[in-house]
Amino acid sequence: MNTFRTVLHPEVSPFQITHQSGVLCMGSCFAEHIAKRLEHFKFNSFLNPFGIVYNPMSIAKGLDFLLENKKEFEENDLFQHLDGWHSFQHHGSFSHPEKEVALTQINEALNQGRQFLKTSEFLILTLGTANVFVSEKTGEAVTNCHKVPQQYFIKKELSVDEMLILLSEVIHQLNNTFPNLKIITTVSPVRHIRDGLIENQVSKSKLLLALNQISKQYSHVSYFPSYEIMMDDLRDYRFYKKDMIHPNDLAIDYIWDFFKKTYFAENTIVLNKRVGEIKRAMAHRPFHPLSVSHLEFKKKQLEKVEQMSKEIPSLNFEEEMDFFNK
Secondary structure: OOOOOOOOOOOOOOOOOOOOOOEEEEEOHHHHHHHHHHHHOOOOEEEOOOOOOOOHHHHHHHHHHHHOOOOOOOHHHEEEEOOEEEEOOOOHHHOEOOHHHHHHHHHHHHHHHHHHHHOOOEEEEEEOOOEEEEEOOOOOEEOOOOOOOHHHEEEEEOOHHHHHHHHHHHHHHHHHHOOOOEEEEEEOOOOOOOOOHHHHHHHHHHHHHHHHHHHHHOOOEEEOOHHHHHHHHOOOHHHEOOOOOOEOHHHHHHHHHHHHHHHOOHHHHHHHHHHHHHHHHHHOOOOOOOOHHHHHHHHHHHHHHHHHHHHOOOOOOHHHHHHHHO
């Protein structure tokens, strides 16, 4: 045998992402990994206006909010718990000891997300789990429990049909409002094993079935196999962090490379390489910062940045120029 693993080969998508394409990323923490890579290489991207979201019910609800241009969150949408103010529709990164600050952060992200969606060409949705917690008081699904005791929630396992209805409705609305928007879906490779390995597999299987049907139903929706890459191609614990749950940097690099080959044209990959070289130059730490050789190095890098800025004025290189001008 020449190969000792099941290798997945990327298929070039008809949807091609460029640096000018608006890319909105929503979903689980794996969405953050993709969004951070896009940001690093200067793609026009925006991440999680509600913070990290794991279940499709909360993702669909978040998209509904983005589509409702006039509605904002109000003070009665927040609650106080453990010395902070929180929203059940938002990740803990939006929580704050002061109610006004929390509310301002929430509505600023909401309005920024709305404006970004209007000019976006791509929406990346990363689903993490089919399980959802529902408030016993309101009957609404929550994005985050914020350490409120579990007795105040009812755990619900969404069926494939329920997820299909939720996602189909919001995708239909998005298509009516933004007919040029392309949607990329994926199942997060991060395992939710708190309830058990079997339960995690059942949950992921439901997500896979739902997204498979969605991609068949809509021609502008495609599926990216991040879960399959992690489970089959990278079937080894050396690709996990110490918690044995989250993919490590090596795995994320591999999945990102697969993503590039699927959605980026050759000229986009070449531009990524040039941006990457500048980023690596910024990470260089000299022994003697004021030496003639290092100052000459910075001068050459600044010339490269200025040249790229002239070639591609749509990309912002202010940070790089400031760095090499110091």
